[in-house]
Amino acid sequence: MAAFSYFPGCSLKATGVAYEESLLTLFKILDIPLEELEDWNCCGATSYMAIDEEDAFLLSARDLSLARQAGNRAVLAPCAACYLVLKKTQDYVRKYPKIREHVAQSLAAAGLPMMDGVMVRHPLEVLYNDVGVDVFKEKKVRHWRGGPVACYYGCQAVRPYDEVDRPHNPTRMDELLRAVGVPTVDFSLKTKCCGGSLTGTIHDVGIRLNYILLKEAARKGAQAVVTLCPLCQFNLDAYQAEIRKQTGEGLNLPVLYFTQVLGWALGGDYKALGMRRCISGADLVKHWFAREEVETYV
Amino acid sequence: MFEQNGSVRIGVYICHCGTNIAATVDCKAVAENAATLPGVAVARDYKYMCSDPGQTLIQQDIKDHNLNRIVVASCSPHLHEETFRNAVAKGGLNAFYMHMVNIREQDSWVHTDKKAATAKAKDLVRAAVRRVWFHRPLERGRVNIHPDVLVVGGGIAGIHTALTLANAGKKVYLVEREATIGGHMAKFDKTFPTLDCAACILTPKMTSVKAHPNITLWTYSDVTRVDGYVGNYKVQVTRRPRYVIEDLCAGCMQCIEACVFKQPKFEDEFNLGLGRRKPIYIPFPQAVPQVALLDPEQCIQFKSGKCKKSCVEACGERHAINFEQKEEIKEIEVGTIVLATGFKTFDPARIPYYGYGHYPNVYTSMEVERLVNASGPTGGEVVLRDGRHPKSVGIIHCVGSRDVSTNRWCSRVCCMYSLKLAHLLKEHTGAEVFNFYIDMRTPGKMFEEFYQRLLNEGVHFIRGKVAEVTDWALDPTEEGKLVIRVEDTLSAFVRRIPVDMVVLATGLEPQDDAQEVRRLFNIGCSTEGFFLERHPKLAPVSTFTDGIFLAGCCQGPKDIPDTVAQAGAAAAEALALIDAGFVETEPNSAYVNEEACAGCKTCIPLCPYQAISFLEDRKVALVNPVLCKGCGTCVAACPSAAMQQNLFEDEEIFEEIKGVLSYA
Secondary structure: OOOEEEOOOOHHHOOOHHHHHHHHHHHHHOOOOEEEOOOOOOOOHHHHHHHOHHHHHHHHHHHHHHHHHOOOOEEEOOOHHHHHHHHHHHHHHHHOHHHHHHHHHHHHHOOOOOOOOOEEEOHHHHHHHHHOHHHHHHHOOOOOOOOOEEEEOOOOOOOOOOOOOOOOOOOHHHHHHHHOOOOEOOOOOOOOOOOOOHHHHOHHHHHHHHHHHHHHHHHOOOOEEEEOOHHHHHHHHHOHHHHHHHHOOOOOOOEEEHHHHHHHHOOOOOOOOOHHHOOOOHHHHHHHHOOOOOOOOO | OOOOOOOOOEEEEEEOOOOOOOOOOOHHHHHHHHHOOOOEEEEEEEOOOOOHHHHHHHHHHHHHOOOOEEEEEEOOHHHHHHHHHHHHHHOOOOHHHEEEEEOHHHHHOOOOOHHHHHHHHHHHHHHHHHHHOOOOOOOOEEEEOOOOEEEEOOOHHHHHHHHHHHHOOOOEEEEOOOOOOOOOHHHOOEEOOOOEEHHHHHHHHHHHHHHOOOEEEEOOEEEEEEEEEOOEEEEEEEEOOOOEOOOOOOOOOHHHHHOOOOOOOEEOOOOOOOOEEOOEEOOOOOOOOOOOEEOOOOOHHHHHOOOOOHHHHHHHHHOOEOOOOOOEEEEEEEOEEEEOOOEEEOOHHHOHHHOEOOEOOEEEHHHHHHHOOOOOOOOOOOOOOOOOOOOEEEEEEEEOOOOOOOOOOOOOOHHHHHHHHHHHHHHHHOOEEEEEEOOOOOOOOOHHHHHHHHHHOOOEEEEOOEEEEEOOOOOHHHOOOEEEEEEEOOOOEEEEEEEOEEEEEEOEEEOOOHHHHHHHHOOOEOOOOOEOOOEOOOEOOEOOOOOEEEOHHHOOOOOHHHHHHHHHHHHHHHHHHHHHOEEEEOOOOEEEOOOOOOOOOOHHHHOOOOOEEEEOOOOEEEEOOOOOOOOOHHHHHOOOOOEEEOOOOHHHHHHHHHHHHOOO
């Protein structure tokens, strides 16, 4: 398979480091080469867009331009925010001549080529479309030891662009997980808000949104939540102690990246998949994943 | 130059159309410019050329100025060509000495720059002035109208049209693609706002259709080819095999009883999958014709050839069941056609956040019609798919309607049928009923009163577009329920309303094959896909194809009273044509200049109307002017320019082009 320009963004180097670890491990198992984009910069995320949209496009345009220069046509953006901002930049540059001109001038001033023709991909959609559910069925080497999980897609990866999955009822993460023997529940809140940055700004509202998601996942019988976005993962994982204290409810669910679960099923190492970085349900994670034996069967 | 009755003397008339034209085109300047053109004897502008004084003006000028050619620059010929032709004829001139220029639809309405629009009007008028020099006097032909009528679609629209025509003594062919007539109305329980039982008012009409000596009813049949023209359509109808001979079946249902499937197993289409039927079945108790049909996809005899055929045994001496039955082709001749092909309901699976197909207790309104119906799959008992009886029901309005992401139009009937279903569900179950609406639209006789009645009955109305139907529960009261999340826009907060049953008031859409039907009958469609009427106000049941009329929801969403009214109007329009006995045709047919015709026969296979024949003795082509529709294909194809067309002679077209291109 052709190499991807891997664009980690800030999250995968910090709060979401388990995402990077598990992604690199999984892609290595699947033999898909990733090359980290050299000299990448902040994607601007949603916050810069809100302040100065026109200049915000320049940040992600530079990243896309670097990918073009590197000769790798497809950028792999695992973070949902990065993915959305890169897609949006591409889309707006294509649709609005004024933005296009601004971007072209700025890139030219920096001696960079125009960012046309660079594909932006998300790992979920790459694993689903390019690798395929059947390959996961074949390559599975471990039996799932845990309980049912709730697949949580969040907002940015599936809306408004619909290449990752269907905007209102995405199922690809469920399909991939089920292919490696992980039972998933019908999680009605799979695309509802995790609070985003509200946990840092209007804390009570952010906490409430996370509480709703976790409670519903548990009510549906899920013993863990699996996600594809570092911000969702962080919000759901980091505040459970606070939620327990506030509500008196014993919510303690591991919040995993789908790459961790898939990587483990395909024989990835506990450490190499960043499992030890889980905050909530850490004991359960250990119980499910830490035993070393690999069960191989034909 | 071409001369007739002495020299050419042209009158030019520029219409203001109130301000429709005059606001964008300087009509006076156009008239002054026209006055300078060769041959023009008089040029005027006038506020409304189509008015009586406007027409009189032309007639007076013909006398006073001895005019022999007329150019009228106004609206589209679609609207007033006939008006001005008649005016000119009354003034004593052959009607075809008049030519019309469209400076409204093709000029003033589509431009804003007055200077440029005026220049364009001058060019168009100049072209017409040069053209009319070459006009010749022409006579209209006559076409007799075959008195038989084809009605396509056997819903309430088609039924009413067919009965009206048959009662007037006309022979009617009613073609229906389903196995029974009745359409959507046969599935309804009650009708709003009177709460008449739909079956009680419909089935007598259905049986009248079957019994009427003037109606030939062909169900399970499709119109597969349409040839001809107004007054003389040749139609091919294909009757699909139902594997039960219609004339021999008595509708006794013993074959159904005897079928080797002891229990009904297959999804019952009439009950939208809520009930079950056997491979041999009659769609519903009051079906017309009361004749069984057999589904070869399910019948064991068809699948393996090894059934013991207890149905045949049960039928006994009648020998009505015939596994060998083949489709049957019927060729008929009719003068007029009424299309009453109906609608389909919006598929709510297209809106994933309303949960249809995901949560079993989310229903479409049509499903609920069957659920509350005494002859429905549950005998009128409202039992949910999970076996419970609902204690609370939410009805969501405008599903698929009034939304840019699905259909933009209002489906017109949903508010009223939602009220009806709210009433029926409350009556049947005693449940608490919530209606979620964007706007209540109840214009119609006794409609608003019905709404007030529902308000008094204690049905809840919440104004707001529902965000989603979900099963996530915030607290124990929501456990096991469907939660409707909605912004209540009258009290300005977000509500969560837990209910047992959700009803989606799905909108009306064109039939899936509306485009194919449109092409088959050579009529137009609006952008939404409903069949296009000739004029939205003044010709609401006519189409742009003469002799073809529209009735019911194929033309746009409407309720039963409006459908029946339109069906009556379509029947009346057809009767008007039939009783006139003939129509006059445009004299725009092609003709052959025999001296130039080389007898190459290029034109013959190109004619879509089979209007050209070949005279073997003289070795030239001949056009039948009655069959010719004036499409011009043969004229363009003729290698020796022997084929010419009235009103579109080479000189006329070349002069027109020269006129529009010569900047003066």
